[in-house]
């Protein structure tokens with residue numbers, strides 16, 4: 001007892017010391033920055049709020065900053081993005097430190113979305129691994145590589161919930177679910193920032209795009225967003241909040257409006273919610289010219305929108321230079337106060353302080369590091385493992401997969417021998433020429449044991465005008481000189497000689513990502529024709545599906561024997577996909593975004609609320625909530641994914657049937673690997689609140705565990721649920737639970753689950 005007391009006493013002293021240390025640190029930072037700011041002119045303070053890009057990276061708007069060197073010298077730049085490498089970054093930093101009046105170091109940022117040079121699968125793919133350790137590791141590798149190249153501020157993680165696959169940027173995020181999105185947001189922030197931002201291999205994370213960017217109407221990028229506060233708080237905001245709680249140093253405001261006010265000028269969003277309610281103490285950067293874009297939104301001229309933004313709580317202006325060119329005028333006119341400018345300037349300087357830049361502005365400049373840290377064999381191994389784990393096996397009739405490492409394979413499809421489409425969207429720092437093509441990955445793995453016959457078979461798209469739009473960042477779509485008919489004929493001719501056909505089909509990289517939205521979610525017709533012809537041969541047909549979004553694959557699902565969804569797999573594409581196709585890795589991915597049957601079902605997601613006229617099954621019933629021309633159910637539900645083995649769930653038990661607020665329930669289930677491969681299963685836990693003061697989802701993900709189960713063996717998995725897990729934002733936007741009955745589900749996807757029930761008493 002006594003020892004316990006002493007121990008608790010020591011703990012209290014330790015924690016209060018920690019608090020004191022933190023206070024001391026904050027005090028030191030405040031003092032340092034106050035001293036610095038005393039020396040700054042108003043224009044120099046405004047200069048800190050200016051983020052420029054001299055061009056060279058991917059430019060996502062029409063504007064590029066000019067006279068960057070001159071502006072740095074004048075103290076009119078706070079940060080730069082789009083330049084890379086210790087040499088270039090070092091030169092720019094030297095100009096800032098040695099040639100500007102106060103020598104304030106610059107921030108150097110970049111979009112390091114799914115890997116720096118070692119490119120991992122697009123995040124939508126990575127999220128399908130349900131492997132938080134792996135995701136954190138990819139972020140860690142990305143931070144090590146980026147900082148080796150002088151970049152220490154990342155415009156990632158992108159945590160926008162997306163329930164509309166027409167939207168091209170669904171590829172960049174973690175899918176449709178707030179719980180999953182929150183776990184991934186935390187893992188990524190931890191991976192980027194580590195436990196010490198001043199270390200030379202950690203970088204500051206930016207959670208984006210705040211907020212609700214994934215809910216743009218009709219899936220059209222930059223479009224209007226309008227949603228209820230309940231949906232906002234329960235479904236769309238949690239991942240941003242999770243990233244902030246994990247310590248993300250920066251937030252990026254989004255292009256869209258929120259409740260009729262563009263995010264970049266929305267005081268409720270950037271100050272009331274973000275800072276006052278959530279306690280965020282970092283800085284807010286705009287998206288690319290999003291301050292200026294408020295002019296087009298109808299919020300006034302450049303001076304008015306810049307004043308609106310800074311007063312709303314936006315600290316740094318990306319590329320548009322509205323702050324730089326108008327804030328002083330607004331100050332003189334009394335439209336903004338010196339306090340507004342001071343506050344934003346202080347926050348930007350604090351970020352620099354937290355990164356250790358005042359102590360050593362060159363801590364990220366080390367010319368030996370790129371060679372040592374970037375694209376190492378070790379990093380590429382992580383990329384290969386990640387790409388294999390991102391794969392979701394959607395269909396595997398007659399156990400066509402894994403393929404035998406013998407015989408003859410007809411390898412066809414426009415992505416089978418493509419190098420430019422492996423990295424996926426938002427890989428501005430990746431190198432296409434290092435990506436392993438699928439054909440090469442196959443050959444690396446099977447050598448001479450398998451005869452691989454290859455022909456392209458189809459273009460990604462046949463339409464040259466469409467192809468042109470997809471080739472804005474270099475050729476991704478190459479329209480063959482052969483006619484489509486000739487190409488299909490060649491595919492049939494090699495298929496005739498093969499035991500099995502593998503068709504690598506899907507989307508070009510630029511069919512997803514920013515400003516890459518589609519209203520048609522089918523595979524392009526050129527590829528559909530190829531698949532139809534191949535299916536007619538009667539040979540086993542495997543589709544390796546490479547896309548940046550869920551597609552509507554009803555026809556392919558009927559025609560093919562197996563479908564492996566591989567997303568855009570990254571630099572190790574070929575090696576990783578070969579590992580899965582030939583069974584070196586047993587696929588374990590599960591969907592984090594629902595696959596619709598057709599575009600008309602969108603938005604489609606698993607956590608739907610019940611209607612007053614629910615339809616229990618897919619059989620049409622008049623006057624129920626349904627469609628005349630398609631079932632309600634998706635083609636593949638959230639959480640779905642097959643394995644080369646099968647898992648059987650049983651013995652689903654709750655430790656008690658009633659819990660009070662301070663108690664928790666243990667939920668156990670046994671999972672048996674019933675076939676002949678060792679395999680990983682993602683065991684998913686969902687809850688339904690049966691009676692509450694607002695309508696609630698019919699299932700909500702509350703936990704998951706990825707577990708390796710050797711063939712023939714059984715594992716018991718335990719989840720704990722307490723009152724806290726049952727909380728939601730109620731009609732008064734209070735985060736609380738409500739007493740009553742709950743259903744709890746466990747299973748291998750959101751649709752096929754075992755069910756139990758319990759009661760919460762309060």
Ligand code: BGC
Nearest residue numbers: 060061111155208287288514
């Ligand atoms: C994108 C952001 C990105 C920024 C800088 C914008 O167009 O929306 O996600 O961070 O450009 O590259």
